Amino acid sequence: MVLSATTDGGQRSIRRNGSFGYVVPALLLIAFFFIIPVLMLLMRSVLEPTPGLQNYQELLGSTTYLRVFLNTFTVAGLVTVVAVVIGFPVAWLLAIMPDKWSRLVMAIIVLSMWTNLLARTYAWMVLLQRTGVVNKMLISLGIIDKPLALVNNLVGVTIGMTYIMLPFVILPLIGILKSIDPAILRAAALCGANKRQCFTRVLLPLSLPGIASGALMVFVMSLGYYVTPALLGGTSNMMLAELVAQFVQSLVNWGMGGAAALVLLLVTMVLYAIQLKFLNPNRVR
Amino acid sequence: MLLDFDKLGGLKPFLIGLTVLVCLFLILPIVFIAALSFGSSQWLIFPPPSWTFKWYQMLFSDPRWLWSALTSLKIAAIVTVLSVILGFLAALGLNRGTFAGREALRALFLTPMILPVVVLAVALYALFLQLGLAGTTVGFIIAHLLIALPFSIISIGNALEGFDKSIEDAAILCGASPWEARLRVTVPAVSHGIFAAAIFSFLASWDEVVLAIFMASPTLQTLPVKIWATLRQDLTPVIAAASTILIAFTILLMVAAALFRKGRKA
Numbered sequence: 001m002v003l004s005a006t007t008d009g010g011q012r013s014i015r016r017n018g019s020f021g022y023v024v025p026a027l028l029l030i031a032f033f034f035i036i037p038v039l040m041l042l043m044r045s046v047l048e049p050t051p052g053l054q055n056y057q058e059l060l061g062s063t064t065y066l067r068v069f070l071n072t073f074t075v076a077g078l079v080t081v082v083a084v085v086i087g088f089p090v091a092w093l094l095a096i097m098p099d100k101w102s103r104l105v106m107a108i109i110v111l112s113m114w115t116n117l118l119a120r121t122y123a124w125m126v127l128l129q130r131t132g133v134v135n136k137m138l139i140s141l142g143i144i145d146k147p148l149a150l151v152n153n154l155v156g157v158t159i160g161m162t163y164i165m166l167p168f169v170i171l172p173l174i175g176i177l178k179s180i181d182p183a184i185l186r187a188a189a190l191c192g193a194n195k196r197q198c199f200t201r202v203l204l205p206l207s208l209p210g211i212a213s214g215a216l217m218v219f220v221m222s223l224g225y226y227v228t229p230a231l232l233g234g235t236s237n238m239m240l241a242e243l244v245a246q247f248v249q250s251l252v253n254w255g256m257g258g259a260a261a262l263v264l265l266l267v268t269m270v271l272y273a274i275q276l277k278f279l280n281p282n283r284v285r
Numbered sequence: 286m287l288l289d290f291d292k293l294g295g296l297k298p299f300l301i302g303l304t305v306l307v308c309l310f311l312i313l314p315i316v317f318i319a320a321l322s323f324g325s326s327q328w329l330i331f332p333p334p335s336w337t338f339k340w341y342q343m344l345f346s347d348p349r350w351l352w353s354a355l356t357s358l359k360i361a362a363i364v365t366v367l368s369v370i371l372g373f374l375a376a377l378g379l380n381r382g383t384f385a386g387r388e389a390l391r392a393l394f395l396t397p398m399i400l401p402v403v404v405l406a407v408a409l410y411a412l413f414l415q416l417g418l419a420g421t422t423v424g425f426i427i428a429h430l431l432i433a434l435p436f437s438i439i440s441i442g443n444a445l446e447g448f449d450k451s452i453e454d455a456a457i458l459c460g461a462s463p464w465e466a467r468l469r470v471t472v473p474a475v476s477h478g479i480f481a482a483a484i485f486s487f488l489a490s491w492d493e494v495v496l497a498i499f500m501a502s503p504t505l506q507t508l509p510v511k512i513w514a515t516l517r518q519d520l521t522p523v524i525a526a527a528s529t530i531l532i533a534f535t536i537l538l539m540v541a542a543a544l545f546r547k548g549r550k551a
Binding site for chain 2: 020021022023025026027029030033034037038040041044046086087089090092094095096097098105107108109111112114115116117118119120121122123124125126127129130131132133136145155163165167170177182185186190195197198199202203220223224225226227241244245249254259264265268272284
């Protein structure tokens with residue numbers, strides 16, 4: 001009786017097909033509403049309005065769109081560099097500081113990360129406007145005498161995006177820095193390395209894979225961002241994701257929209273492939 | 286010594302100073318919005334000339350805000366339930382399965398999370414226009430389910446990793462049917478993973494903007510779509526009030542999650 005429970009039909013059939021049945025509902029969802037629509041969109045880029053590569057020629061050949069690409073890569077690059085330069089020291093301190101304090105800092109980081117994206121972007125729209133707090137503060141400190149244009153340009157986008165991306169640099173780096181054995185640095189110091197050498201020759205090289213991996217992730221995420229650039233950048237400083245949306249929403253040009261989407265998709269996939277192949281800190285071996 | 290907090294020497298004030306500045310950078314905009322939502326200035330002058338509740342009154346007296354919040358809540362709730370069920374099944378299959386290509390499948394399930402969401406939004410929008418699902422609740426739920434599911438698969442998958450399958454087998458040996466064993470032994474054992482999956486799925490839908498912009502119609506708007514549409518017109522303090530409520534909601538969820546974790550440890 002007891003044994004028959006493990007060998008009854010239902011149980012055996014599950015064992016036989018290796019539990020594949022369990023993943024079927026999720027697989028159907030992904031196939032019908034992810035793989036198929038994305039492929040269909042990409043098809044339209046070479047089929048509409050007429051079959052051929054003219055959409056790609058136009059996208060990659062005109063200076064208007066070239067500027068969009070330039071904006072996208074400049075902002076993503078700037079955001080990545082600033083976020084890493086600021087984020088690394090913070091992660092460093094968080095990795096070694098007493099728990100009592102690091103918990104408070106972590107709570108602040110997580111709170112900002114979980115706060116609604118639109119609420120955070122709205123905050124920066126208000127803070128950076130001509131009569132906003134940032135301009136007022138800079139004037140009262142005597143740094144500038146006329147308000148600076150900080151929104152509706154790439155400066156605003158960069159500030160807003162750095163704000164959003166900082167947690168994505170800091171959080172993974174904490175783990176990487178915690179995994180470095182402090183004894184290695186003590187050994188370096190004992191062998192006569194000064195502080196600067198300890199940092200540049202030991203700590204930095206050991207954390208470099210983590211930094212590179214975090215930086216690449218932030219770069220890729222920034223490339224495809226839509227909401228923050230659209231609200232802080234204004235219409236004349238478009239980025240790639242906005243271009244995709246604009247082709248579809250306002251211009252109803254599915255061919256060009258599909259082409260721009262493919263370029264964005266391709267860049268993202270290539271960078272992720274690099275990440276997985278070379279930089280994954282959790283990689284076996 | 287660079288990794289010993291007490292032996293940092295001259296670096297210590299530098300690192301602490303920078304961390305304090307970063308904390309202020311991260312927290313002040315949020316505090317600022319909350320403060321402005323009670324300020325009387327239409328032009329968002331800070332510090333506000335006087336304090337008022339009028340933006341909250343405007344928010345709550347406009348049925349469109351309330352309606353969009355209810356729409357958000359409804360969609361997020363349905364997405365949460367579906368995401369946890371599909372995620373549990375998929376994680377179970379990936380965890381227990383012996384079929385080929387499991388790793389590739391896991392990667393496939395997680396791709397909607399890492400792909401630029403605007404690409405997914407545009408692609409789904411095109412499909413839904415053809416299927417007649419554009420601007421419908423069903424379309425909304427499918428779109429949000431796609432980005433919520435990876436969170437469920439990760440959270441529940443991690444919990445299943447730490448669960449010993451032989452306990453479930455023991456229940457079956459004691460006479461439970463396989464599904465009875467799964468529901469009454471495995472599900473309670475991985476409840477922390479399910480709880481995390483539910484919270485992440487809910488937030489993934491509740492906070493989602495980009496897919497929502499494409500799925501929305503004039504009569505079907507979630508709260509983020511309503512905020513987005515209003516923001517494109519002007520910076521009215523009513524948005525500060527709406528944002529503050531969202532922030533309070535987030536803090537509430539964070540505290541709930543923290544208490545839940547604490548309760549589990551004790």
